[in-house]
Amino acid sequence: MNATNPLILLVAAIFTHNIALVYILGMCPFIVISRNFKTAMGMGVAIIFVVTLTAIIIWPIYWLILVPAHAEIVSYLIFIVVIAATVQLLEMLIEKFFPPLRSSFGIFLPLITVNCIVLAVLLFMVLRKYDFVQTIFYSVGTSAGWALAIIIMAAIKEKMMLVSDVPKGLRGAGITMIIAGLLAFAFMGFAGMITLQ
Amino acid sequence: MTAILIMNAILAVIAILLVIAEKFLVTYGECRITINKEKILTVDGGDNLLSYFAQNKIFVPSACGGKATCGYCKIEILSGGGSILPTEEVFISRKDRLRGVRLACQVKVKNDIEVLISPELLSAQEYKAVVAKILDLTADIKHVFLKLEEPSAISFKPGQYVQFKIPETDEFRAYSVASRPSQDNIVELIVRLVPNGMCSSYIHEVLDINDKIALTGPFGDFYLREDSTRDIVCIGGGCGMAPIRSILLHLKEKNMPRKVTYFFGARSKKDLFFTEELFMLSKEFPNFKYIPALSEPKPQDSWRGETGLITQVVERTVVGNGHTEAYLCGPPPMIDASITVLTKKGIEDIYIYYDKF
Numbered sequence: 350m351n352a353t354n355p356l357i358l359l360v361a362a363i364f365t366h367n368i369a370l371v372y373i374l375g376m377c378p379f380i381v382i383s384r385n386f387k388t389a390m391g392m393g394v395a396i397i398f399v400v401t402l403t404a405i406i407i408w409p410i411y412w413l414i415l416v417p418a419h420a421e422i423v424s425y426l427i428f429i430v431v432i433a434a435t436v437q438l439l440e441m442l443i444e445k446f447f448p449p450l451r452s453s454f455g456i457f458l459p460l461i462t463v464n465c466i467v468l469a470v471l472l473f474m475v476l477r478k479y480d481f482v483q484t485i486f487y488s489v490g491t492s493a494g495w496a497l498a499i500i501i502m503a504a505i506k507e508k509m510m511l512v513s514d515v516p517k518g519l520r521g522a523g524i525t526m527i528i529a530g531l532l533a534f535a536f537m538g539f540a541g542m543i544t545l546q
Numbered sequence: 547m548t549a550i551l552i553m554n555a556i557l558a559v560i561a562i563l564l565v566i567a568e569k570f571l572v573t574y575g576e577c578r579i580t581i582n583k584e585k586i587l588t589v590d591g592g593d594n595l596l597s598y599f600a601q602n603k604i605f606v607p608s609a610c611g612g613k614a615t616c617g618y619c620k621i622e623i624l625s626g627g628g629s630i631l632p633t634e635e636v637f638i639s640r641k642d643r644l645r646g647v648r649l650a651c652q653v654k655v656k657n658d659i660e661v662l663i664s665p666e667l668l669s670a671q672e673y674k675a676v677v678a679k680i681l682d683l684t685a686d687i688k689h690v691f692l693k694l695e696e697p698s699a700i701s702f703k704p705g706q707y708v709q710f711k712i713p714e715t716d717e718f719r720a721y722s723v724a725s726r727p728s729q730d731n732i733v734e735l736i737v738r739l740v741p742n743g744m745c746s747s748y749i750h751e752v753l754d755i756n757d758k759i760a761l762t763g764p765f766g767d768f769y770l771r772e773d774s775t776r777d778i779v780c781i782g783g784g785c786g787m788a789p790i791r792s793i794l795l796h797l798k799e800k801n802m803p804r805k806v807t808y809f810f811g812a813r814s815k816k817d818l819f820f821t822e823e824l825f826m827l828s829k830e831f832p833n834f835k836y837i838p839a840l841s842e843p844k845p846q847d848s849w850r851g852e853t854g855l856i857t858q859v860v861e862r863t864v865v866g867n868g869h870t871e872a873y874l875c876g877p878p879p880m881i882d883a884s885i886t887v888l889t890k891k892g893i894e895d896i897y898i899y900y901d902k903f
Contacts (some may be wrong), residue, residue: 410556414552414556415552418548418549418552419548419549420548420549420552420553421549422549423549423550423552425555425558426553428552429558430556430557430560431556431560434560434563434564437564438563438567440565441567441568441571442567442571444571444656445571
């Protein structure tokens, strides 16, 4: 098992090992949904919810069922199906019991099923042999880091809409990539504080 | 081996969980769908509007089957539909959004809901028909005669289309009616064999005389404007012949009250059809002119008519007089090019009606 302190994992996942800006994962919604602050918030919250929940469900399935039975070979399949089922269930629950939540982040839930960071968190969890508590802290940290990145991006883009004259060819995805690059530079400033293995 | 067993066990558990969850969570009780303030459907909520319409024999057109990719099932929601989803935004203009236009396949019915459907769609219904005759028009185009049985007559505007249900499937394909509206018990279709096209290959290879099939319709806002007195320019290519033939046959019955010029584009002489019928029509009525044009005439065609792309012929021939309207039907590139030419000739785009396929 991995001996890293869970709190350090949390901070590392948000800042030094930010999944969007350091690992460059989860780019599709990062580029497309970051057009305005409100939707970015919704997407961010939805990601935190789904990533944490799936990690909590998958950890016991992997370590208590798949590993003892030497069935790691099917783990990818199981992960993906469990993610899809969890999202589906979550959507039903939200629609039934918290209808106001649906309009704020419920519509993003189906989009998250195919988001790579949900799977990435599970794979890192397996690869780095996190225990259950570490997994919770790591998944909250990672998804919060991704949410932070998309919210920063949306805020910058909203501001830029008002003040910057972006050349025609760069509008949309082009300028988003450049901003993402600059943000990644900024996050490099955190590097070296913590090393994860 | 154990891996596979375990995987199946886990997947089964998940599937059972989902089924149970769906049973207990997705119930909204009875919801009422009010259509055009008069008709009320009472349904068990939880599904989308489009499927309730289909269950109640209201035929809102849809080509993608509820995946929000075709954008055909537009309707207006007065109340109870919630806000527009990101999946629909591509299809609905800003102006329409304010009016409450939505895609029926994306609106989940969770409470009482009030909608507006154009009356034309409400008049669309299902027809049971039997194949009366199939003729070959060219090597890859067939002329199909469908005799309506239940109901036994259809009322449509010349230019509109019907949807042909592919037997044994839930798939529909749209075909323009090629016959005149007054012949209300036999619907004629013109079907070109599309490579790998599910419906056209069915019609070309499987469909036989006396087969029983189902149609829904009529649909479409491409039809002859009868309250207008403007001159008419028709441009057709391939099966674009169908709706224009319907318009021409209808005008023929009215003794061709308006000046009509019909341009038909084909590759070579073997791709022309109804040629005799149309030339006869032009002999009968001096008001009507048929101008077929071949883009690649073969030497053995000994073609003496117009040559070149249909748009070039239109450019050479049409004289804009500010009192003309146009009906275009054919492949999208042909229509786009024709619209450019016609606008150059001074025909306003509100008087250019078209049907792309």
